[in-house]
Amino acid sequence: MMRTISTTPHIDELIAANAPIAIGVSGGKDGDTAGFVVTEELDRRGHTGPRILIHADLGRVEWDASLPQCQRLADRLGLELVVVRRTKGDMMDRWLQRWQDNVQRYIHLECVKVILPWSTASMRFCTSELKTSVICAELVRRFPNTTILSVAGIRREESAARAKAQPQKLQKKLISTTHNTTGYTWLPILDWTLDEVRALHGERNFPMHTTYQTNSRVSCRYCILASQADLLASTTWDETHPLYREMVDLEIRSTFAFQDAGWLGDLAPQLLSVQQQAGLADAKRRAAERMRLEAEIPQHLLYEKQWPRYLPTHAEAQQLARIRQQIGALLDLPVLYTDAASVRARFRELMQAAGRAPVEYEGMATLRQLAFV
Template sequence: MPESKEDKPNPYMSQLSLFASPEMSVRSTDEGFGLAIDDEVNRLLAQQAPVAIGISGGKDSSACAWAVMAYLNRIGHRGPRVLVHADLGQIEWEDSARICQRVAHQLGIPLITVQRRQGGMIERWQQRWQSNVERYKNLSCVSLILPWSTPSMRFCTSELKTAIICQRLTELFPNQVIISVTGVRRTESKDRQRTPVQQPQPALLRKKKNTSGITWNPLVDWTLAQVWDAHKVGNLPIHQAYRHYGCSRVSCTFCIMSSQSDLRGALKALHNHAAYRQLIDLENASGFSFQGSTWLASLAPELLSAEQQMGHRQAKYRAQERTALQQRLPKRIRFTKGWPTEMIGLDDAKVLAMVRQHIAQLYGWADMPYTTAESIQRRYAELLRQKSLRKSKNPVAVEVGPARRSRNRRQKRHG
């Protein structure tokens, strides 16, 4: 008789015996460190839902792990508990893994480390640049797109942290509702001021694993002072980025969200220089600065080779020329949702051809296609045909609502 899905052995079940129980956990008090909690979180905890606390080695996640563990002990939670660390590769601080391990040991809770199979953060940016170059050459976009994450496009978090962590959690806890915990605080930034206490986490919703879950943000109302007080009361280890290099936050050594001060702090650590030079190579190749108007290469030119310094000057020139060229594109042909929405006219195609010719020269792309108005119009026609074909395979849902009711009334009147 063939095995059912339920009968198949779970390769991660052997780890379940390692999951923390209240008897293993730290006994430090969390009194005076109130956590943000609501009825949904309480309901899941009462059902002994598994709790996975994300930890980076930074102050917020360490304090969060300590406070949540103490709270779970106090309420008698008996479900499994784990710490989860997303290793971002070479761009990680050298001390991050050690801090995560120390916190896990101190709290008596297992640490699970996950990593993107295709490589870390630097590899993701490199792959993104190569992909964007191919898209531009193939006229699948009108403007050349930067390789980096941005504050409004943080695929670094969604792809290399959230997605990887949630995938592992669904493997560890099939057939369960999972609580994924973060140390996000509302006072960290304007973008986080509206962070909810909890919200559904779509990445934990897996039909095959029969899982679902929420993200719980218990520290949303904490102040920075409370975070450091928790370190003192809980005797938590403090990352070298704070102790030795004067950084205000711990994430990637060079983060697209970092302040100038934190970037310079990261440069003080010798073990960060290899990652720094890799990022300079990508800045130089792409002609896009790491942060808006901030070029990483300008922060520590003394760490760069003569070739990299020359590459930096060329990159700044490329950026200036590329920006000026792309500003000449008419707004009507620039990217918009559903692009391309219509056939490009001959005059606009001539402008786009001129821009593509000059950008190809800037970057030394001898194999650049679609550099004449005629070839661009043919490409647009091809893209529009492909778009129409996709629509025919996925027709729009049946018309409903006021429009359909209005049409039915007209039909009755004329019927």
């Protein structure tokens, strides 16, 4: 079977120059494949520079088998496995902290709508903060005065976005003036198919992660990008049940479903206590009411770049104050700025701090400049 290794002339030069190469692994089949492919290709080319496997441990959202799978690969390839973790807590801690932070933002009128705790497909801080940032920080520290190649097992076949990926991309988080580093992300198996990945595991007699017995992909136990089928499959593993209940508790507390596709708590209600089942039903009711209230907020007062851009009129401020009172009661939040005067004063304060003159929105008409009073 013919398989290609995606590369570029610049990557070839860096390999020839014995640049340090770090292969990112999570325990998934594509990381395994990239590990085998890159190691064998480097051997073939006579690369003598540093090589490591690196794994970002996401804590209690990780499958029990993930780290052992990474270690088996490292042992098989004869490479060091470097494990890094976010110092401020794991993925679940990040979601919990985000909710606490967003609650404070709403209480203090730093936003006009309540913001969800979860990462999303368009806001993947789970990847950027808990994987990319911690991995790059370790590589910069470990390999000063070098150009670093960071390998990722990404394939075009996986998604429309990945179909547009290129084999090499500047990784800004590997640029450090302190350590005199720069670096690139290298995607060597971009054009591999799923069948080729599976075939390589068979040829190398290297079993894939045990979770593939039930799930189509291995990432977090409950991933924001997972299909409903994979999320449901995850609930069949005993090891995931404590996390499941903790995540459903956050759905209940926040009134935000884990995914747009639906509530995590609906997938395996038999794993929930009677109190949690009742709490979930009430959370859905409160979520619907929260969204109904937030839909009343004038469009020009919603968050956008350089928010807030407009000072609410007295009538709009009254409307916002009423909505804030009702949502505060709905989510049991001690909201501030619950009358028209304080709402307008808060918007003035925020606009003044940003160096913007307070103006009221008048549609297509000329905006009326207002004095700071």
